[in-house]
Amino acid sequence: RAVEVALLTGRGLSWWQEHARETGAMRPWYIQLTLPRDALHRRIAQRVDEMLAVGLVDEIRRLLAAGVPPHAPGLDAVGYREVAAMLAGQLPERELREAIVVATRRYAKRQETWFRNQLRREQGAGSRTAELWMLDATESPDKLAHRIHQRWTVLTAPGSPLPAPR
Template sequence: MMGDKPRILIIVGPTAVGKTALSLACAKALNGEILSADSMQIYKGMDIGTAKIRPEEMEGVPHFGLDLVYPDQPYTVVEFKAYADRMIRETQARGKLPIIVGGTMLYVKALIDPMDFTEAKEDPEFRQQLWQQAEEQGGDPLHKRLQEVDPITAERLHPNDVKRVIRALEVHHATGVPLSQSFTNQATEGPYDPVLVGLNLADRQELYQRINRRVDIMIEQGLVEEVKALLAAGYHRDLQSMQAIGYKEIVDFLDGRATFEEAVESVKQGSRRYAKRQLSWWRREERIHWFDGGHLNEDGAHLNESECLRKISNMLEGIS
């Protein structure tokens, strides 16, 4: 523990690399409880497409951060931070090690680094102007505008991610401060003493094969039926939750905008691209200790588990 800061274990990495299996092994070996830092697993009824762990797979390990809100309810990183801080305190009060598994890069970043959560005052008129420009000219002009005032945020947002580009422009418009300056790079100023473990695969094609296989399994488990149930419950395609990879593509299929084969391939392609973005983000984080996820077999079982756990335990104890 660094000073009075609680020590926490954070496991990050791209989708389908084996984070769930490693987190379970760590929880059982290190007396831990698991907190999901995934912005899609917070939604009730969205289980298959988010690869949410099932109760029978938890092996008796308490899990938090799942099923927090309904798909039509807004949920911000501010709310996640408050929730996660409370869960971490309660986990430590029980004498357990908090293990955070992500997931969503912004959620993890909010835990390990200071973040200014002062919410910019919304300006509906300014926002409407931006949306009108997007409708008339597409997302590129807005993205170029963001590059001028906040190049760091612009780098991590795709021009087609119009909603987040507009929000970043709103923050700068209201505060005069770039959204990216909400974070600092000084980990020692954060509230916790984190040990960051990253999982990756040396063979990128193996990762992509795992992603493709995971999507096939989701289809077999009933992803189409899950999306049908969400639509029947009144959760329409324009909701932020329904824009998630795996859901928007199936909605397109159900609406007749794509064939089944096209939808499945789009889910695979979107998931691969997301994994690439996740890796690009995490590679900038120098505090991460990387492990080769190739030591995990296709079912997620760790083939060199004892050595991996020994190294993680040493890091938690401050032993290099």
């Protein structure tokens, strides 16, 4: 897409994005899908149980036996790191599941924090909070699509609540 824009217009995509911001021609709004904390924790635990049930430990055991070092890129991912520690005798097997669950929860929290901070930086001070819309990810995809379409229709209509171009 970026190459296509540059070839067709003679200017890079970054120039068009900056120009749109400066002129107010581009007024983005953001959608953040969220899960209630208990639902997120439940899904994380279910996912960890599934990973362990389908052979995560055996997969990592085979990688290590094939000569992949435990500190290799990829083996430091959540879940892999904990299994490698268990296989090295650094984590009791009975604590493996909970260690992966806790590490995954922490990772999810870091993702939420990162996303929230990205939006703050993008919007900047004095921006209208109406541009960030949080939706419950437990709703059906059809219902979410309908709500997003309704919002889009309202925000793109004449006299919409979006800030006027600068």
